[in-house]
Amino acid sequence: MKSLSVFFKDVGSAVRNPKVLIPVIAILFIPILYSGIYLAAYWDPYGHVDEMPVAVVNLDKGAELEGKSLHVGSDLVDELKKNADFKWDFVSASQAKEGMENDKYYMQITIPENFSSQATTLLDDKPEPADLIYEPNGNYSFVGAQIGKTAIKDLKAKVSAKVTESYAETLLDKFSEVSDGLAEAGDGAGDLNTGAGKLDDGAVKLKDNLAKLASGTLELQDGLSPLSDGVNALHTGATKLESGTSNLVSGLQQLQTAATSQLQSGADQLKDGSAKLETGLKSSVDGAGKLKAGLQSSEQGSAKLSEGLQSAVQGSGTLATGLQSAVDGSSKVADGAQSVADGLKQLAASNPELAASEDVQKLLAASSAVAEGSKQLHESEQKLAQGADQLHQGNQQLAAGASELHGGQEQLLTGANQLVDGQQQLLAGAGQLSQGGAKLSDGLKQFSGKLGEAASGGTLLADGAKQLGSGTTALQTGVGKLSGGVSSLTDGSKQLGDGAGKLADGLTELKDGSSELATKLNDAAQKTSEVKKTDDVVNMFAEPVNTSENTTENVSNYGTGLTPFFLSIGLFVGSLISTIVLKMRETSVPGATGWNRFVSRTLVFGFVSIIQSVIVASFMLYGLGLETHSVPLFYLFTIFTGLTFMFIVQALVTWLDLPGRYVVILLLVFQLAASAGTFPVELIPSWLQAFSPWLPMTHSIMGFKAVVSSGNFDVMWHQVGILAIYAGVSVLLTLAFFLWNGRRRKKEVEVAESGQVVTA
Incomplete structure (x- = not known):
């Protein structure tokens, strides 16, 4: 009770003293002067930017x-x-x-x-x-420039919307053109699908035909092996033909140079001999009658004559078989003629009378001439032996004459009775022989010409054989290349067949894809044709997004947003100014104890803080029109914040006096910078961010935001608890000072009462 009486006495003393009352009343409005007037001036500055x-x-x-x-x-x-x-x-x-x-x-x-x-x-x-x-x-004006920058963003959005509206009108006009183009593309894709179907069918046929080609190339490759063997054999035969034709040409040339002259010479001799034979035979015709009697009387001579004629027949027969056996035939003719001559000689020797006959002498001479001619003929035929193969035609004629001669000799052998007839036939044969010799001579001339032609033909044949050899060589090379090409063709046809299969699969996919493409393009054409150019569509293109503001967490104006910060500053400054007007340590009651002074001073400062808080809160609510989520809680939190600040300032100034006020000003400056009243705490320097949680104004601002803006009263009560800690610690510090100061004063009084001098 005594503590309260000290409080009331202090209050009554202040009320009775105008010098004290007027300053006290003035400090009650310090929060309004500091925060209320500032907020009133800039309560809604963005609402007047039109000026x-x-x-x-x-x-x-x-x-x-x-x-x-x-x-x-x-x-x-x-x-x-x-x-x-x-x-x-x-x-x-x-x-x-x-x-x-x-x-x-x-x-x-x-x-x-x-x-x-x-x-x-x-x-x-x-x-x-x-x-x-x-x-x-x-x-x-920096702030004016910032406001302008914010407004220019809205202006840019409006201009962009206007330009986009022009673009939208142009683009929507293009949509109809795009729709028509898509429809045409759909038709083209349908045609592509049809063509792809035909290609697919063709690819299947191509695949089948390529399979046949691959099979045929395998068969061709198998058939090339016999061809290669035949070409090799042909090349070998061509080489031999070339060699044989060379030899043939050489032999023909030798035959032409050597055999032709010899055959011609022998034929000429044969002609001469046959002419002499004819002459002799004519001479023997006359003596043939006379010889008839001698032949009849001499069997031995006629037998030998028959044997000789037989030999002549054999010789003429041999001559007929061919000129190659003409040598043997002419030898036999010569032997036959010699036998005749010998027979006549023997006949003449056996019959002197006959030998003395002129006819017999002529016959002997003729037979000798025949023997001589036969010998010459034999020599000629020996010369003809080298060209016997080429004298086939002439030998036939000679064979005919020899046959006739053989017939005459046979007639001579039949008996002496036919000797005359035989001689006549022999004469006829000699004539034919002469004609045959002429023909033989002519044939040999033709044969010589033909041999020249044969030699020229052989030369051409040799050249052709050489060319044939070269051709077969080239043919061998070509067959080898053909074989390699066929192998490559076989591999290529297989690969082509595989590729044709893939092509067929790809064309099937193309067919399906083109069908789907046609469907999609037609669908796209239909959908794009549904896009119409209306004012609503154009406006939608120009401004596809509208902003819709959710005002649940919104702050109505600039002043409301800054109220927590400036209200906290006003209350803190009001607390600081109160320490200048009101006494911090003394009371109007002399000798009051430390406890009494603590109670009196604490109640005075608390009462002043409450009045300041109620005045400023009322001004904010009813003077500026501040809207809060709870008016009672706003009053309550304002009073609690004012008391906390007052107790903090009281503790510092009570302990430190004037230096304490300086510390309070420093604390105020730190709180202005680090309490996140205007800008977010994340935007201040990091070293200031470290102080922010420890500053009481940080928590007062958060509590005011909860009551005024968000309505989250749990946050407010949490901040009340933190501020209560600051207030409690400050009150305890103030109490400690007064208790300590009271004991010190008591000691001083006791010393004074004991007679000691105490210096006040």
């Missing part, structure tokens, strides 16, 4: 987009005239520059002359965005 003058300069010359005139600059000016975001002043470039220099405008907006033309470059390869130039006058 800020802004210069607008339009230099745009316009442009054309898809045949349509586009004047984005003029459209922007018209749009600005419709809104009151700022106090728009549409001036020239020189006027705007002068106004900015004279701080008449807070910002200048310039629409360049190519603004519309740049806005039409969206569909170009290198589009150029339109530039809207703005120049904030930061030297005149």
